[in-house]
Amino acid sequence: MMKQMIVIFTLLMAVASAAPAIDSSKDSTSIDLYQFEGRIITGIVYSGLNHTKEFVVTREVRSQVGDPLDLALLKRDRIRLQNLPIFGAVNVFGRPDSSGVIVEFIVSEFPWIIPHPSINYTEENGFSLGGGVKALNMFGRGAILKGRFLLGGINTFNFEYFDPWIAGNHISIGLDAGHTIRQNELLDFKEVTDLVTLVGGTWIGDSGRLSGNLGYKSIKSDKDGITLDPDNQDKIFFGNIILGYDTRNSYNEPRSGWQNEWFNATYSGGNADFWTLQFDFNRYQPIKSQHSIAFGPLLSFQSGMVGVDIPAYSMYFMGGSNSIRGYKLEELGLELYGKNQFLFNLEYRWNFFPMRDWPLWKWSVAAGLQFACFADAGIAWNQAEEFNLKRARFGYGVGLRLMLPVVETLRFDMGVSQYGDIVFNFGVNSIFFGRRQKVR
Numbered sequence: 127m128m129k130q131m132i133v134i135f136t137l138l139m140a141v142a143s144a145a146p147a148i149d150s151s152k153d154s155t156s157i158d159l160y161q162f163e164g165r166i167i168t169g170i171v172y173s174g175l176n177h178t179k180e181f182v183v184t185r186e187v188r189s190q191v192g193d194p195l196d197l198a199l200l201k202r203d204r205i206r207l208q209n210l211p212i213f214g215a216v217n218v219f220g221r222p223d224s225s226g227v228i229v230e231f232i233v234s235e236f237p238w239i240i241p242h243p244s245i246n247y248t249e250e251n252g253f254s255l256g257g258g259v260k261a262l263n264m265f266g267r268g269a270i271l272k273g274r275f276l277l278g279g280i281n282t283f284n285f286e287y288f289d290p291w292i293a294g295n296h297i298s299i300g301l302d303a304g305h306t307i308r309q310n311e312l313l314d315f316k317e318v319t320d321l322v323t324l325v326g327g328t329w330i331g332d333s334g335r336l337s338g339n340l341g342y343k344s345i346k347s348d349k350d351g352i353t354l355d356p357d358n359q360d361k362i363f364f365g366n367i368i369l370g371y372d373t374r375n376s377y378n379e380p381r382s383g384w385q386n387e388w389f390n391a392t393y394s395g396g397n398a399d400f401w402t403l404q405f406d407f408n409r410y411q412p413i414k415s416q417h418s419i420a421f422g423p424l425l426s427f428q429s430g431m432v433g434v435d436i437p438a439y440s441m442y443f444m445g446g447s448n449s450i451r452g453y454k455l456e457e458l459g460l461e462l463y464g465k466n467q468f469l470f471n472l473e474y475r476w477n478f479f480p481m482r483d484w485p486l487w488k489w490s491v492a493a494g495l496q497f498a499c500f501a502d503a504g505i506a507w508n509q510a511e512e513f514n515l516k517r518a519r520f521g522y523g524v525g526l527r528l529m530l531p532v533v534e535t536l537r538f539d540m541g542v543s544q545y546g547d548i549v550f551n552f553g554v555n556s557i558f559f560g561r562r563q564k565v566r
Contacts, residue, residue, distance in 0.1 A: 159220040159229070163197050166226035174233040178212060179266040183231065185291065186210070195220070195227055202332070204231075209377045210290075211270065212236055212263040214492045215482070236492075238263040244274045245536075247552050248565050249446030249455035250311050251279030280308040280565075288325070296329040298337075308565070312443055312459050315349035335370035345439065354397045354437050366392040379481045379494060379529060380410040381418040385558075398437060400430035408558050416480055421472035424561055428465040432508060440564065442467035442506045444519060447553035448560030450502045452521025452541030454549055455566055462519060464506040469561050474499040481529055496527040500539070500557075520544040525551075 170191055172183055186206040189199055200218060207216045215234040220227045239261045246254040258274025269289040276282040288300035306319040320343070327337030343362045347353050353360040368390045373383035390404040408422040430436045442465070444450055445458030449469055481494030505518040525539035537553035553560055560566070 159195065159197060159200065159218065159227075162195050162220045162222065162227040164194050165222075167191050167193055167195055167229055168223055168226040169228040171228060171230040172233070173230060174235060176235055177238045177266045178233075178235060178263055178268070182210075182212075182263075182266070182268045183207060183233070187231070189229065195229070200229070205375055207231065207233065209374075210268060211377075212238075212268060236262055238266070244276055245554065246276050246280065246282070247447075247554050248279065249448070249551070250459075250565060251308050254278035254280045254282065256282075280306060282306050294328060295331075296327075298325075298327045300325040310439060311456060312463075313352060313438055315347045315352045317439065318346040320344045333371055333373050335368070335372055337370070338365070338367040340365050345437070352438060354433075354435075360397040360437055362394050362396045362398045364392055364394045366390070374410060378492070379477065379496075380420070381416075381475075381477075382410050382412045384409055394440075398435060398440075400428055400435045400440075402429075403427045404562075406558075406562070416477040418475050418477075419473070420475060420558065422470070422558070424467070424469045424471075426467045430465075432465050436465055441465055442564070443566065444504050444506050446566045447537065447539060447551035448557060448563060448566040450504045450519050450521045451500065451523055451539050451551050451557075452502070452543035452547065452549050453519065458519065459566075462504075462506050462517065464508040464512065466508070466513075467504065467506045468513075469504040470502070471557050471561065472501045473557070475527075492530075494529040496529060498525045498527060498539075499523075500525065500541075502541075 167189060168191065170187070170189065172180055175183065187203045189196065189203055204216055204218050207213060212235060213233045214236055217232045219230045219232065221230070239259065241259050242257065244256045244258045254276035255278055256274060256276035258272065261271040263269070264271055268291065270287070272284070272286040274282070274284055282304060284304040286300065286302045288298065290296065290298045292299055302321070302323045302325065304321050308317050310317045321341065323339050323341035325337065325339040327335065330336055341364050343364065344359060345353065345362070346359045348358070350358065352358070355361070369388050371384055371386045371388060374380040374385050375382045385408040387404065387406040390406065392402040394400055394402070403426070405425045406422070408420065411419045413419065426442065428436055428440070432438055432441060441463050443455060443459035444462040444467070445453040446455035450458070476497045477494060478497055479495035481492055501520070501522040503518060503520045505513065507513045507517070521541045521543050523539055523541035525537055528536040530536070535555050537557070539551040539553065541549050541551055543549070
């Protein structure tokens with residue numbers, strides 16, 4: 127079975143490498159404006175801004191009145207607007223006038239405030255259900271305010287505020303606070319977590335990303351010997367800095383480009399004393415219309431010794447929908463775990479029902495459906511000698527994704543282990559997001 131998995135990975139990687147770097151999707155940018163390329167832009171019009179302030183749109187648009195129409199630049203303008211979480215659709219049209227061309231951006235806004243059901247699922251704790259409110263476009267300025275609660279496998283109360291552009295080149299600031307209660311099934315204790323994080327970031331050019339955060343985390347245990355502090359409560363202060371690169375054509379439905387974290391370093395102090403270094407590389411490679419491959423590795427290192435510098439609950443446990451599919455977390459996680467991890471995930475994706483906006487009065491909502499074939503490989507370890515092929519695990523399978531960008535992306539996967547066992551996995555959000563979470 128291991129040889130079969132190696133063959134599968136080799137073939138899929140060969141397809142990914144050979145696929146042409148194109149985006150064959152048809153959009154109104156290329157269809158309606160190709161005949162005007164090179165003409166002088168004499169006007170830019172924005173339609174559909176019922177709640178959004180016009181500057182939220184204009185600050186993302188690089189095409190300017192008086193410049194020759196550049197379709198490549200205009201397409202990037204459209205992508206930046208589509209990636210804002212406030213629009214269900216963005217289309218661009220042109221009409222000639224006596225001395226050039228007038229460009230018109232037509233947007234469909236999401237409702238600026240959305241009460242919604244909320245769902246979460248982890249292999250360890252199962253389903254949590256609740257509700258929340260998202261203000262995706264506060265005061266029409268593109269700021270985001272979220273609040274939600276979840277009850278069930280994990281009881282969660284969370285608040286988040288994020289302003290994506292307060293100055294400069296996408297200089298952002300945000301605050302995240304939450305309270306979580308769950309049963310840590312793998313280590314067998316009741317875990318109560320309080321977390322407050324201040325975040326900030328900026329763009330470097332169009333594709334570079336620089337961000338960081340400062341935060342405080344309190345974790346309580348009802349069982350002796352779990353926390354580093356003998357009073358059964360760890361108080362941890364942390365700081366993080368990330369240097370990344372992002373050229374995805376879409377944040378909600380990426381089919382081309384890179385999403386990389388070249389350098390991600392976090393120091394955890396207080397009761398703890400360790401560094402976490404993480405390297406995350408994701409490639410989205412288009413094949414043809416609505417078909418693409420997504421793949422990439424995640425490598426995480428933590429300094430120090432578990433139980434001395436690193437709390438046991440900060441280890442990585444393999445298995446389940448967010449690491450190596452085809453295995454149950456409660457089985458593989460008790461066998462394959464450690465302070466370090468390596469994962470490689472690959473998915474072939476077919477958007478047979480592409481994301482589209484559905485008009486709702488003067489607002490817009492979006493949904494889509496995707497089919498996927500996948501292959502996963504991974505390992506976790508503490509000591510260097512534990513990092514070997516014999517301890518690595520492989521899985522593959524097929525699945526469906528229900529894409530609801532205002533709510534969540536839901537994954538339904540049937541995974542097969544290297545031993546032939548079949549496991550049905552359910553996940554929330556993309557696996558490239560889920561594999562970064564400690565609770566799987």
